[in-house]
Amino acid sequence: MKLGSLKEGGRDGTLIVVSRDLKRAVRASGIASTLQQALEDWENTAPRLNGLSEALNDGSAPGAFDLDMHALAAPLPRAYEFVDGSAYLPHVERVRRARGALVPESFYVDPLMYQAVSAGFLGPRDPVKVVSEDYGIDLEAEIVIVTDDVPMAVTPEQAAAHIQLIGLVNDVSLRNLIPPELAKGFGFLQSKPRSALSPVLATPDELGDAWQGNKVHLPMLTHVNGEWFGAPEAGVDMQFDFAQLVAHAARTRPLSAGTIVGSGTVANEDTSLGASCFAERRTVETLRDGKPSTPFMKFGDTVRIQMLDHAGNDVFGAIEQRIEQQPVP
Structure with a gap:
C-alpha cells in the first residue's frame, strides 16, 4: 500500500x-x-x-x-527521529580523495550516521527557502525507510522486520556552512535545514523484486531545471543495507515508531550515471579538472527527484521543489 x-x-x-x-x-x-x-x-x-x-x-x-x-504535506509532517546515514561509500571516497584524504578502514565496517532535523518536513511541492545563495544550496536525493518500534540492540536480521515503509527525501544541505561547523567537532546544525519527503511512502511489497536484501534496486532519477542530473542505481555500491543502518541506530537506544532512517546520497562508482547532489558532481569535476565548474543552486532553480519502476511507473511520486529566498524577519 x-x-x-x-x-x-x-x-x-x-x-x-x-x-x-x-x-x-x-x-x-x-x-x-x-x-x-x-x-x-x-x-x-x-x-x-x-x-x-x-x-x-x-x-x-x-x-x-x-x-x-x-x-499533500510530507507523509510524516514531523517525526520523533530522523537519523541519516552515508551508506554509498563511492561518494565518501571521492569527496575525501578530492581533498587528499584517505577513507578510514572503520568506514567500511561501521556506518556513518548523524541526527538530522525531524521537527518538520517540507511537503513534496513546498519550496526550499534559504536566506542566502552564499550558503551553498545543494539537493541530496536519498532513500528513507520508516520503522515501527525498534528494541535496543537488535541485530540486522531482527531490524529488517521493523522496516515498514519506504520513500524518498531531498535532504537539503548548505555546503558552505558545513566545513566551519564540522571543524568545531560537534556535527551539523545550521548547515542542515528541513528536508522534503516524497508524496507517498510505500510498504516494501509495493516495490516487488526491486526490494531485495533490504535495498531498493532502482535508479534515483534527478532533474535540475528540467535537465537530467543523474540516475545512479540505488541497489549498487550501498555498503550498508537498511537493516544494518537500523541496527546501528538502535545499538544503544530503542527507536520510536515513526523513526526515519536515511541512506545518504545515492552514488555509484560509475560516474557516467550522474549524481544525486551538486557536491558529488563538483567533486568529480575537481578530480578530473583540478577544480569544480558547476555552481551550487540559485534562487529560481527547480529540482525533481523520483524513482520509476522497471515498467516506467512512478513509485513514490516526485519531489518537485523551487529554491526561493527566505526574507529575514
Whole structure:
C-alpha cells in the first residue's frame, strides 16, 4: 500500500491511502487520523489500511477522490527521529580523495550516521527557502525507510522486520556552512535545514523484486531545471543495507515508531550515471579538472527527484521543489 498525508487537521496532517498509480486517494477515517498514530499501533492498523488500499485500487472504496499533489504535506509532517546515514561509500571516497584524504578502514565496517532535523518536513511541492545563495544550496536525493518500534540492540536480521515503509527525501544541505561547523567537532546544525519527503511512502511489497536484501534496486532519477542530473542505481555500491543502518541506530537506544532512517546520497562508482547532489558532481569535476565548474543552486532553480519502476511507473511520486529566498524577519 501507499500512504500520504493531506495538509489539513493540524501539524501532523490527515492520513490518506493512495492508489498504486498515484491518481486517487481516500482518507483513513476510523483507522488512524495520522500516519504517526498508525505506526504506533502498526500491528492493528496495517491490515486495515491494506484492506482500504485494496478497495481503493479496485475502485470500491467509498469517499475516494482525485489526488492533488499540491494538497499533500510530507507523509510524516514531523517525526520523533530522523537519523541519516552515508551508506554509498563511492561518494565518501571521492569527496575525501578530492581533498587528499584517505577513507578510514572503520568506514567500511561501521556506518556513518548523524541526527538530522525531524521537527518538520517540507511537503513534496513546498519550496526550499534559504536566506542566502552564499550558503551553498545543494539537493541530496536519498532513500528513507520508516520503522515501527525498534528494541535496543537488535541485530540486522531482527531490524529488517521493523522496516515498514519506504520513500524518498531531498535532504537539503548548505555546503558552505558545513566545513566551519564540522571543524568545531560537534556535527551539523545550521548547515542542515528541513528536508522534503516524497508524496507517498510505500510498504516494501509495493516495490516487488526491486526490494531485495533490504535495498531498493532502482535508479534515483534527478532533474535540475528540467535537465537530467543523474540516475545512479540505488541497489549498487550501498555498503550498508537498511537493516544494518537500523541496527546501528538502535545499538544503544530503542527507536520510536515513526523513526526515519536515511541512506545518504545515492552514488555509484560509475560516474557516467550522474549524481544525486551538486557536491558529488563538483567533486568529480575537481578530480578530473583540478577544480569544480558547476555552481551550487540559485534562487529560481527547480529540482525533481523520483524513482520509476522497471515498467516506467512512478513509485513514490516526485519531489518537485523551487529554491526561493527566505526574507529575514
